[in-house]
Amino acid sequence: MLNQLPSKLPDVGSTIFTEMSALALKCKAINLGQGFPNYPPPEPLIQAVNAAMRQGHNQYAPMAGLPQLREVIASKVLGQHGQDYSTETEITVTSGATEALMSSFLALTHPGDEVLLIDPAYDLYSPALRLAGATPVRVPMCPPKEDDPSFRIDWNRIESAITTRTRMLVLNFPHNPSGLTLKPEDLDALETLVSKRPLLLLSDEVYEHIVFDGKKHLSPVARPTLAERTVLISSFGKTFHATGWKIGYCCAPAQIMTEIRKIHQFTVFSVSTPMQAGIARYLREPNIVSELSDFYQRKRDRLIAGLKNTVLRPLTSEGTFFLLVDTQALGAGLEKELALSLTRELGVVSIPVSAFYADPDSPASNHQLLRLCFAKRDATLDQALERLQGVKNC
Ligand code: PMP
Ligand code: GLN
Numbered sequence: 480m481l482n483q484l485p486s487k488l489p490d491v492g493s494t495i496f497t498e499m500s501a502l503a504l505k506c507k508a509i510n511l512g513q514g515f516p517n518y519p520p521p522e523p524l525i526q527a528v529n530a531a532m533r534q535g536h537n538q539y540a541p542m543a544g545l546p547q548l549r550e551v552i553a554s555k556v557l558g559q560h561g562q563d564y565s566t567e568t569e570i571t572v573t574s575g576a577t578e579a580l581m582s583s584f585l586a587l588t589h590p591g592d593e594v595l596l597i598d599p600a601y602d603l604y605s606p607a608l609r610l611a612g613a614t615p616v617r618v619p620m621c622p623p624k625e626d627d628p629s630f631r632i633d634w635n636r637i638e639s640a641i642t643t644r645t646r647m648l649v650l651n652f653p654h655n656p657s658g659l660t661l662k663p664e665d666l667d668a669l670e671t672l673v674s675k676r677p678l679l680l681l682s683d684e685v686y687e688h689i690v691f692d693g694k695k696h697l698s699p700v701a702r703p704t705l706a707e708r709t710v711l712i713s714s715f716g717k718t719f720h721a722t723g724w725k726i727g728y729c730c731a732p733a734q735i736m737t738e739i740r741k742i743h744q745f746t747v748f749s750v751s752t753p754m755q756a757g758i759a760r761y762l763r764e765p766n767i768v769s770e771l772s773d774f775y776q777r778k779r780d781r782l783i784a785g786l787k788n789t790v791l792r793p794l795t796s797e798g799t800f801f802l803l804v805d806t807q808a809l810g811a812g813l814e815k816e817l818a819l820s821l822t823r824e825l826g827v828v829s830i831p832v833s834a835f836y837a838d839p840d841s842p843a844s845n846h847q848l849l850r851l852c853f854a855k856r857d858a859t860l861d862q863a864l865e866r867l868q869g870v871k872n873c
Contacts, residue, residue: 487610494602495834499818503828509855509863512818512828514655514800516854520721523764528757536756540749543740544572544728548759552728555762556711559687560701568733571740572755574747575725576685576714579739581607582746583681583710583729586738588613592646595637598844599630599835601655601683613647616640617837620657622846628805629795630657634668641672647679648672650699653686653798656832656850660690660797661697670704679735680709685727688718688768690798691776700730707732710739715758717800718768720854726754775800778853778860785864791849800854803832806847809870814845821849825866 493501499512519525536545543549549566557563564570573579580603588594590612596604598619605615618640620630637648652661672678682699690696699705714727729739761767782802783793790808806817814831822828829849836844853860 488606491606495815495830496602499822499828499830502819502822506822506826506828508822508826508828509859509866510828511851511853511855511863512830514717514852514854515722516720516800517859518720518856520719520724521761524719524721524757524761527760528753531753531756531760534756536753538752540572540752540755542744542749544570544750545752545755545759548572548728548755548762551759551762552730555768556700556730559696560698560706562700562703562706562730564730565733569736570728570730571736571743572750573712573727573729573743574750575716576683576712576727577603577725578743578747579710579712579714579727579729580604580681580683581610582739582742583712583731584608584611584613585742587679587681587710587735588646591644593642593644594646595640595648597632597637597649597651598837599656599832600649601651602834604649605837614644615837616645619836619843620659623794623803623805623848628792629797630654630659632659632665632668634665634672638672641676641678645676645678647681649681649683651683653684653690653696655686655799656801656830656835657794657803658796658799658801660694661699663697666697666699666702666705669699670702673705673708678708680705681712682709683712685712685714685717686799687713688771689775689800690772691779691796694797696798708735710735717854718771719758719761724751724754726750726758772798775853778855778857781857782851782853782860782864785861786867788864789867790870791867794848800852802851802853803848804829804851806849809847811847812845813840814847814849815839817847818849821867821870825869827863827866 496513503510592613710731716722791804794803832848833839833844
């Protein structure tokens with residue numbers, strides 16, 4: 480046997496999502512942790528994928544994705560943000576947003592490059608960047624306050640973290656886990672930031688179609704000065720209640736996309752053909768994504784209303800299918816410990832927000848917040864709320 484197998488990621492174990500979902504199964508708890516719906520994708524979409532298989536869309540797709548899917552992505556993004564990407568050279572279909580992220584990091588960062596992450600940050604970014612040889616530099620958002628129950632981006636702090644080695648800034652709005660969205664003034668701040676230095680932007684927008692209270696999803700690609708340096712990444716997983724399908728895409732100017740495709744072609748090559756054909760067909764139907772925000776807003780509001788009967792205080796959620804709850808009434812302590820005891824004692828799984836920081840056990844990463852996923856049937860949400868009423872003040 481091998482005496483030694485040096486790990487490339489010695490400090491990495493299973494993700495918090497894997498850990499909490501396994502615990503949900505073991506404890507037979509209601510899983511409001513890992514972000515996935517417990518209802519099926521739209522029936523016409525399932526039929527479109529089935530039909531694609533029967534019609535012979537079963538061999539390798541072109542490396543960059545089926546042309547018909549790239550076309551509908553191009554017109555969707557043009558309609559959303561006014562940015563016109565070439566289907567030939569600027570759009571690639573990927574194996575979920577995960578692969579788009581990994582391929583982008585591997586293609587665009589070099590050993591010694593620093594990449595800014597805004598904390599709390601999705602768990603994949605930091606290890607993926609380290610595998611690429613880059614150094615993640617984590618810049619915290621301002622945590623929620625009594626009079627402002629929301630995380631806030633601190634653009635001054637981001638600017639101060641920039642050095643001559645900074646290559647890229649990673650954005651993720653609507654934001655997992657806080658639900659924060661970008662505002663026009665954030666895009667102004669970004670424009671000022673990039674006007675002073677050659678910075679790439681990577682914008683993870685997997686929750687682009689889930690934005691509440693009549694607001695519109697704002698992407699950096701809506702501004703030409705930002706679009707020219709941005710990789711836009713999204714996924715159909717959240718939009719179609721199909722997180723297990725793992726089909727996503729990225730859009731970027733041709734020079735950037737050429738490099739991303741070099742990685743994509745040797746890691747994945749091409750993505751499941753019948754899925755692409757089915758999604759392309761389905762996306763041509765009118766109003767496919769326009770009802771999603773209302774659908775999730777009703778679920779968010781149901782959860783918020785039910786939480787009034789508990790000691791957990793909801794924060795603001797402007798988008799995504801996540802809601803943060805303040806657990807101050809339950810006393811101080813590590814968020815993870817609380818999430819574990821709520822699972823074991825009440826049978827409701829949540830995600831500690833501290834898991835989205837570099838050091839989940841440090842006091843600076845613990846703001847007494849838990850993330851609840853409301854992409855669940857109403858009956859599941861009601862059952863979880865009933866159980867959460869059992870949480871007592873300490
Ligand atoms: N980015 C963020 C912010 C996510 O929450 C997720 C997980 N849903 C992903 C990327 C990964 O997306 P996919 O499942 O399409 O790979
Ligand atoms: N994005 C999902 C979440 O935040 C998790 C996906 C995963 O488990 N890799 O819950």
